[in-house]
Amino acid sequence: MAPMPADPRTPEKRVADQLAALRKKLCGPSLSRRERAEIADRIHELEQQAVMLASRFTLVYDTSHGAVEKENLRWEAVERIGAMAVRASARGDVWDIAVRDAEGADVTFNFACFS
Incomplete structure (x- = not known):
């Protein structure tokens, strides 16, 4: 079994990419209220993680x-x-x-x- 390739992005870049994708998805049509709430919660978690990654x-x-x-x-x-x-x-x-x-x-x- 071949080893899984490592993600070359930095943790900061991974979080930024995830945030961008979720924000785009949140603006999309035909999401239920529950789906929007789940996406908004995940965006909030990622924003907190981004602050942690940038902090000293x-x-x-x-x-x-x-x-x-x-x-x-x-x-x-x-x-x-x-x-x-x-x-x-x-x-x-x-x-x-x-x-x-x-x-x-x-x-x-x-x-x-x-x-």
Whole structure:
């Protein structure tokens, strides 16, 4: 069995393409009220995802050597570094892990690595 080819688009481009297709579909004729509501809900989810993809975050945690603060991280870096921090936390080497958005709000549990 041949491996499935990877999508060459960036996550940002994939979301933008999906949004464009759904907006076009939403403007189309003969959609039921339920179909329009489902499409509108999916558009809302994708818009939130697009904001998340474009945002920058700060990841902070404590170690026995002091506090660590990683600033200006894209979401994929938070997922990667966060997963390492969670593994270190399980060993007792890291604690008080948090992710903050640009406004300083705690968004730790918006990331899969912390769920």
